[in-house]
Amino acid sequence: MSEVEAIEARIRDLPPQDFACLQEWFHEFENECWDKKIASDFKAGKFNKLIEKARAEFAQGKASEL
Numbered sequence: 254m255s256e257v258e259a260i261e262a263r264i265r266d267l268p269p270q271d272f273a274c275l276q277e278w279f280h281e282f283e284n285e286c287w288d289k290k291i292a293s294d295f296k297a298g299k300f301n302k303l304i305e306k307a308r309a310e311f312a313q314g315k316a317s318e319l
Contacts, residue, residue: 254262267275294300310316 264272264275307316311318
C-alpha cells in the first residue's frame with residue numbers, strides 16, 4: 254500500500270468531527286498554496302500581458318472599474 258493509499262484509508266476511518274476539521278484545514282492549506290503560486294507567477298511576470306490588455310481595454314472604454 255502506498256503512503257497516499259494509507260492516508261486515504263485513515264481519512265475514511267475518521268469520526269465525522271475529525272473529518273470536518275481535516276476538511277477545513279485542507280481547504281485553508283490549499284488556499285495558501287494557491288496564494289503562493291499566484292504571488293510567484295506575478296513576480297515572474299506571467300500576468301503582464303493580461304494586465305496590459307486589461308489596461309488597454311479600460312483606456313478604450315471597453316471595461317469599467319469594479
